[in-house]
Amino acid sequence: MLSPLFQPVDFKDCPGWEDDNQLESFRAFVRSAERVREKPYKSGSLGISFDALAPILADSRETLVETDQQARQFFGKWFQPALIESTESNDGFVTGFYEPEVIASPVRTDRFTVPFLSRPTDLVDIDDSNRPDGFDHYFAFARETPAGLVEYFDRPAIESGALDGQGLEIAFVESPVDAFFIHVQGAARLKMTDGRLRRITYAAKTGHRFTGIGKILLDSGEIAPENMSMRSIRVWLADHPERARALMWNNRSYIFFREAEVDNESLGPIAAAKVPLTGGRSLAVDRLLHTFGTPFYIHAPDLKAFGGDHFARLMIAQDTGSAIVGPARGDLFAGSGNAAGEIAGGIRHKADFYALVPRSLLAQNA
Numbered sequence: 001m002l003s004p005l006f007q008p009v010d011f012k013d014c015p016g017w018e019d020d021n022q023l024e025s026f027r028a029f030v031r032s033a034e035r036v037r038e039k040p041y042k043s044g045s046l047g048i049s050f051d052a053l054a055p056i057l058a059d060s061r062e063t064l065v066e067t068d069q070q071a072r073q074f075f076g077k078w079f080q081p082a083l084i085e086s087t088e089s090n091d092g093f094v095t096g097f098y099e100p101e102v103i104a105s106p107v108r109t110d111r112f113t114v115p116f117l118s119r120p121t122d123l124v125d126i127d128d129s130n131r132p133d134g135f136d137h138y139f140a141f142a143r144e145t146p147a148g149l150v151e152y153f154d155r156p157a158i159e160s161g162a163l164d165g166q167g168l169e170i171a172f173v174e175s176p177v178d179a180f181f182i183h184v185q186g187a188a189r190l191k192m193t194d195g196r197l198r199r200i201t202y203a204a205k206t207g208h209r210f211t212g213i214g215k216i217l218l219d220s221g222e223i224a225p226e227n228m229s230m231r232s233i234r235v236w237l238a239d240h241p242e243r244a245r246a247l248m249w250n251n252r253s254y255i256f257f258r259e260a261e262v263d264n265e266s267l268g269p270i271a272a273a274k275v276p277l278t279g280g281r282s283l284a285v286d287r288l289l290h291t292f293g294t295p296f297y298i299h300a301p302d303l304k305a306f307g308g309d310h311f312a313r314l315m316i317a318q319d320t321g322s323a324i325v326g327p328a329r330g331d332l333f334a335g336s337g338n339a340a341g342e343i344a345g346g347i348r349h350k351a352d353f354y355a356l357v358p359r360s361l362l363a364q365n366a
């Protein structure tokens with residue numbers, strides 16, 4: 001059953017729909033269509049099921065679309081937009097994320113000392129089938145010990161050497177601040193000192209709750225709300241080196257990485273939907289509520305970071321994140337590199353979310 005949060009409207013009710021360059025959105029949609037040949041996506045709880053999306057994804061693989069107008073016609077044929085009704089406590093809101101790029105060394109040197117680690121062998125996935133009694137239900141990972149499963153080492157413990165000597169190091173960077181923000185983003189391109197371009201992406205995590213250090217700086221008055229951005233956090237960390245480590249250690253969550261190929265430098269990392277992300281067209285959503293592959297038209301009238309006097313784009317749900325919670329909450333993928341980081345770091349805007357609902361579902365709910 002389709003959630004009543006979806007309020008069907010016409011495409012003319014989506015501000016800027018006819019002006020959006022939707023060919024890239026269609027191409028991103030087709031990447032998901034190719035992926036689901038192997039395995040279907042899990043359906044979100046709000047009712048846009050994978051079964052309803054499947055014939056549309058299949059048709060996209062067979063349809064020749066070469067222009068924005070043809071892309072609009074494709075989406076208009078199969079979908080009807082539905083405004084996701086917000087409430088006083090849950091207005092639509094978008095943030096941004098990107099793939100950082102940093103210089104790295106394949107070995108530890110006097111300059112490059114901060115490692116990215118691969119998944120340890122004693123880290124195990126847990127769920128209700130193997131969760132120890134009394135273990136926090138938030139945790140999806142634990143540490144295997146002779147005495148049983150216990151909470152895994154957190155960021156302070158790992159950065160103090162808890163996993164040293166296990167040969168987990170993938171590469172090393174110079175700045176602990178760079179490494180921290182790569183952990184927050186969950187992926188990075190590494191410009192190696194030997195000339196290679198490598199990519200690391202999320203493999204697992206310790207399981208501890210993510211704590212945003214920006215909120216700590218806001219709550220303590222260190223940064224004013226109107227000045228809050230990724231850049232302002234970086235400036236604060238650079239200006240307070242004696243306090244930086246303690247602040248970052250408030251985020252006990254620690255990410256483990258794996259290497260991934262850089263098949264197409266124009267695309268981002270392969271994310272939760274198992275497709276490479278498209279800058280300006282891929283969206284991270286609450287995967288418990290929404291189904292990967294769903295198109296969303298996002299209108300954020302005050303967001304200018306992507307160019308123009310507002311943001312109005314068709315995005316494809318292709319990633320998720322622990323901080324992305326709620327039906328009208330999204331993280332916009334800005335791309336890779338420093339320029340994308342400048343865009344992503346300043347995105348904290350109210351937005352209207354129009355889910356593109358398969359017409360077949362609306363007919364069933366009529």
